[in-house]
Amino acid sequence: MISSLVKLGDFEEAEKLYNEWESVSGSGDARVPNILLAAYINGDKMDVAENFYQQIVQKGISPCYTTWELLTWGYLKKQQIEKVLDCFKQAVCSVKKWNPNEKLVREVFNKLEDLGDTEDAEKLLVILRDAGHVSTKVYNSLLRVYAKAGKMPLIVAERMQKDNVGLDEETHKLIKLTSKMRVTEVSSSF
Template structure:
């Protein structure tokens, strides 16, 4: 309710009461800070989350990335995206978990920021392969995004084409 001090007070109280915060708590706090326009504190908290969380939950960085994009702060969004890519934590973790929904959501955020690439689509395909699912219309989506497939893309499409069809995502 536009009360930065109250948000910080609650966070400090929670940190003193609990030994370790989980992703949901970081997500809530970062989201609150973003809504209050306190991007500097939100980034600090993201850095803290990055150093203590082993999950690589894409929802946490997506909050900041989406806020930058929605706020038309494209340079900040690009810099933040580069930070995420350098760390590799998000896509790799989603791939390992076969979290196709998470990868699809991250793909939409990156598409909106103008940063889809062959590497991103290959990550999407690896997540589907790990989930044992066949993604729909990937080649068409890549063409629409003006992203060229590479040898790995073709191999992954061939591999996933033998799997069960996944449900159509609303983010296509």
């Protein structure tokens, strides 16, 4: 019912029905509030989504992977990169085995590339590495961020080798391109 009301754009009735469900359910199931959370985020109502998220947590509902992923998408729309990375990390850490949402990974890297944000791109790489999800595609995304920023990443080939990730034609081109740029400092998180 809540989902149908949301699809019809009747948030007021959906919220009433949710509150009624919440008062009698006690299940702590995050899937039901995620319907409203998704609707708020998709409707560009991130402030409402944040308040709703706080309310459900205060009522003892533990966020699940989907909750964190929804918040990641919402913060990505708002370009709040620190919150994007925090929620993304929470999403990945909330499951035993993470099945990567390739579209989400790509979109986060695309936003970081648009911003030329190498520091946060490196943080994203660490999150992905900790989740066991580094690949040539991920490293190429990282290198594109560096290229956009006009910076040279240090020891990329060595890091890729350490992560057992192969270099492809695009990787070689990006390393060659960025090798002519100004040097950046290496973080201890590598």
